[in-house]
Amino acid sequence: DVQLVESGGGSVQAGGSLTLSCSASGSNIRYNCIAWFRQVSGKERDGVAVIYSGSDITHYADSVKGRFTISEDNLKNTVDLQISGLSLNDTATYYCALVQPLLGGSPCRIPIPERDVRIWGQGTQVTVS
DSSP states (O other): OOEEEEEOOEEEOTTOOEEEEEEEESSOOTTSEEEEEEEOTTSOEEEEEEEETTSSOEEEOTTTTTTEEEEEETTTTEEEEEEOSOOGGGOEEEEEEEEOOOSSSOSOOSSOOGGGEEEEOOOEEEEEO
16 A cells, blocks of 8 residues: 655745655555645645646646646655745645546546545645744
């Protein structure tokens, strides 16, 4: 089974940048959708970016387009989320997730129903001040 571990969270100043990393172990993540979700305290968890592992297929939530970049390092079996122009609204717990790919059309999508998530990471906190 795949295990996902996030890292890179912390406290940052508004306007700054941050890179979160999702490290996968236990099995290869190729041909799966690897997504980043975020959850603001008291609100639902929302998918913000997703990549189809082994391809260039990516999708972003409208709210983060132009500021978030998801990328994969096949050798390290990691998926990173680069965030620029951080604002207070980006304060949240960020989760990495392995999502069941869809059949037909694009294998990954935004928004992502939580029922399609097969594996969650433990989350990493990002606090912007």
